[in-house]
Amino acid sequence: xxxxxxxxxxxxxxxxxxxxxxxxxxxxxxxxxxxxxxxxxxxxxxxxxxxxxxxxxxxxxxxxxxxxxxxxxxxxxxxxxxxxxxxxxxxxxxxxxxxxxxxxxxxxxxxxxxxxxxxxxxxxxxxxxxxxxxxxxxxxxxxxxxxxxxxxxxxxxxxxxxxxxxxxxxxxxxxxxxxxxxxxxxxxxxxxxxxxxxxxxxxxxxxxxxxxxxxxxxxxxxxxxxxxxxxxxxxxxxxxxxxxxxxxxxxxxxxxxxxxxxxxxxxxxxxxxxxxxxxxxxxxxxxxxxxxxxxxxxxxxxxxxxxxxxxxxxxxxxxxxxxxxxxxxxxxxxxxxxxxxxxxxxxxxxxxxxxxxxxxxxxxxxxxxxxxxxxxxxxxxxxxxxxxxxxxx
Amino acid sequence: xxxxxxxxxxxxxxxxxxxxxxxxxxxxxxxxxxxxxxxxxxxxxxxxxxxxxxxxxxxxxxxxxxxxxxxxxxxxxxxxxxxxxxxxxxxxxxxxxxxxxxxxxxxxxxxxxxxxxxxxxxxxxxxxxxxxxxxxxxxxxxxxxxxxxxxxxxxxxxxxxxxxxxxxxxxxxxxxxxxxxxxx
Numbered sequence: 330x331x332x333x334x335x336x337x338x339x340x341x342x343x344x345x346x347x348x349x350x351x352x353x354x355x356x357x358x359x360x361x362x363x364x365x366x367x368x369x370x371x372x373x374x375x376x377x378x379x380x381x382x383x384x385x386x387x388x389x390x391x392x393x394x395x396x397x398x399x400x401x402x403x404x405x406x407x408x409x410x411x412x413x414x415x416x417x418x419x420x421x422x423x424x425x426x427x428x429x430x431x432x433x434x435x436x437x438x439x440x441x442x443x444x445x446x447x448x449x450x451x452x453x454x455x456x457x458x459x460x461x462x463x464x465x466x467x468x469x470x471x472x473x474x475x476x477x478x479x480x481x482x483x484x485x486x487x488x489x490x491x492x493x494x495x496x497x498x499x500x501x502x503x504x505x506x507x508x509x510x511x512x513x514x515x516x517x518x519x520x521x522x523x524x525x526x527x528x529x530x531x532x533x534x535x536x537x538x539x540x541x542x543x544x545x546x547x548x549x550x551x552x553x554x555x556x557x558x559x560x561x562x563x564x565x566x567x568x569x570x571x572x573x574x575x576x577x578x579x580x581x582x583x584x585x586x587x588x589x590x591x592x593x594x595x596x597x598x599x600x601x602x603x604x605x606x607x608x609x610x611x612x613x614x615x616x617x618x619x620x621x622x623x624x625x626x627x628x629x630x631x632x633x634x635x636x637x638x639x640x641x642x643x644x645x646x647x648x649x650x651x652x653x654x655x656x657x658x659x660x661x662x663x664x665x666x667x668x669x670x671x672x673x674x675x676x677x678x679x680x681x682x683x684x685x686x687x688x689x690x691x692x693x694x695x696x697x698x699x700x701x702x703x704x705x706x707x708x709x710x711x712x713x714x715x716x717x718x719x720x721x722x
Numbered sequence: 723x724x725x726x727x728x729x730x731x732x733x734x735x736x737x738x739x740x741x742x743x744x745x746x747x748x749x750x751x752x753x754x755x756x757x758x759x760x761x762x763x764x765x766x767x768x769x770x771x772x773x774x775x776x777x778x779x780x781x782x783x784x785x786x787x788x789x790x791x792x793x794x795x796x797x798x799x800x801x802x803x804x805x806x807x808x809x810x811x812x813x814x815x816x817x818x819x820x821x822x823x824x825x826x827x828x829x830x831x832x833x834x835x836x837x838x839x840x841x842x843x844x845x846x847x848x849x850x851x852x853x854x855x856x857x858x859x860x861x862x863x864x865x866x867x868x869x870x871x872x873x874x875x876x877x878x879x880x881x882x883x884x885x886x887x888x889x890x891x892x893x894x895x896x897x898x899x900x901x902x903x904x905x906x
Contacts, residue, residue, distance in 0.1 A: 337898075339894055339898075371854065371855065372853075372854065372856065372857070375856065380864055380865055380871060415746055415747050416746060542775050543828045544829045545776055545778060545827065547778065547799070558776075558799075558801045564748055564806070653746055655745075655747045656748075656749060656779070656797060656808070658748075658778070658806075665778060665799075667779075669781055669797070680783045680784075682779075682781040684797075688832060688836075689832070689833075692831065692832040721855055722855075
């Protein structure tokens with residue numbers, strides 16, 4: 330009779346696996362079903378956006394940065410615009426700030442809905458995905474309304490917004506908010522006390538507060554582990570200090586804690602949206618009044634020579650940004666996000682670097698899955714909400 | 723943000739290494755000499771009055787053809803004191819290397835790998851000094867300013883790796899052992 334022997338098995342998960350959220354590749358070493366080590370391999374989606382941005386004019390970078398983290402387009406463009414505006418030394422109007430807050434919070438709900446849908450589906454709750462995408466559709470309709478583009482509106486521009494809010498915007502957002510409160514309860518009915526969901530998530534993929542800090546996970550993952558840090562509270566921007574909202578935290582640091590934190594964040598975002606919407610007048614100033622940066626309205630371009638020249642200059646040469654560097658953090662759906670922007674005083678950026686919260690989450694993934702079961706790897710990847718476009722850029 | 727108070731604190735912690743410069747944003751900006759990065763990083767994290775326990779970002783900027791060519795940027799956050807600091811290191815173009823801080827902030831591991839990948843700045847003592855995003859056989863460092871853009875290059879593929887079954891098993895085994903040693 331041959332001697333019984335055991336050996337560990339190396340399994341290649343991804344890059345094309347339906348639950349790796351794009352193209353994440355994990356080399357897992359397994360002892361039976363237990364994960365002994367995990368080595369994430371990334372870079373399959375690297376498109377050199379940072380290098381491309383150096384060849385573009387300042388305003389042309391916005392569509393590029395929106396495509397980095399493709400689930401939080403408006404947060405990206407807001408972070409980029411704020412860094413450039415800091416270098417320009419301009420102060421944007423109050424109304425634009427409120428609109429940006431509203432759009433950023435809608436984007437957060439949008440991103441969390443995709444996360445909840447895909448995460449739910451991966452742990453077996455397929456109907457959650459359909460429910461979440463139903464409500465996300467309404468948010469995409471709002472994007473289509475303001476910019477004609479559903480995923481990457483490029484609506485935020487350096488110096489303000491591309492154009493004024495469309496007619497019917499307030500009604501559309503209000504209709505969404507009125508509907509969404511009840512729908513969020515519906516999702517919670519499906520998951521929060523669902524026995525199967527609890528068994529798949531409680532105590533799974535936990536990360537300690539110390540590790541969350543050491544691995545730089547500023548965002549929902551750290552908040553689920555007890556780090557009460559939110560850029561909107563710690564370093565307020567866009568007038569967030571004048572809004573009334575809470576920062577939800579949890580202490581367990583496991584998949585379930587991350588779920589509760591994100592669901593609570595959606596409720597807080599709804600509160601913020603209502604407050605911001607009440608402050609926004611249907612029409613008004615939508616960009617700074619600076620002829621170097623803001624193109625004139627179209628009706629003036631067609632009737633006035635000076636406006637036509639100004640329009641031509643802005644669209645052919647762009648504008649110059651004073652030399653210097655700036656990094657303005659914002660709280661994106663995945664955590665602290667920002668663009669380290671360096672200018673050499675010309676009309677093109679010298680360097681654009683995105684702080685990618687997904688990259689750090691991906692790095693810490695190993696800490697969360699080693700020692701667990703292979704089936705839990707899926708639940709953990711879903712719960713850290715990585716966007717591979719943000720990891721690889 | 724009271725940057726002068728923070729600079730006084732920094733001077734108190736490690737005297738005579740910080741060169742403060744003006745900044746337009748939240749971050750107080752200081753230059754430090756590259757030989758003392760690890761010592762300074764340790765003090766920044768461990769001294770309670772500084773408490774920069776979060777490393778938010780490591781990146782680099784290439785100022786080619788100026789010398790010193792590279793500037794390495796660390797963005798640090800102290801949650802407790804609600805402060806931010808931008809630590810910068812100047813590096814010469816001929817010999818860009820600096821000691822790793824991944825022993826102090828584990829988050830630096832991949833961030834430094836990305837800087838190596840994109841700029842060719844070496845991190846001495848890094849536990850895993852490989853490329854992060856580009857293919858491993860990539861030639862050159864794409865985010866350097868003298869790396870050409872918008873050129874046509876014939877497509878190429880690396881020679882397929884020819885190994886025997888036995889060599890393959892040995893490679894897997896060696897990889898495992900090295901990773902276990904790295905963790906332990």
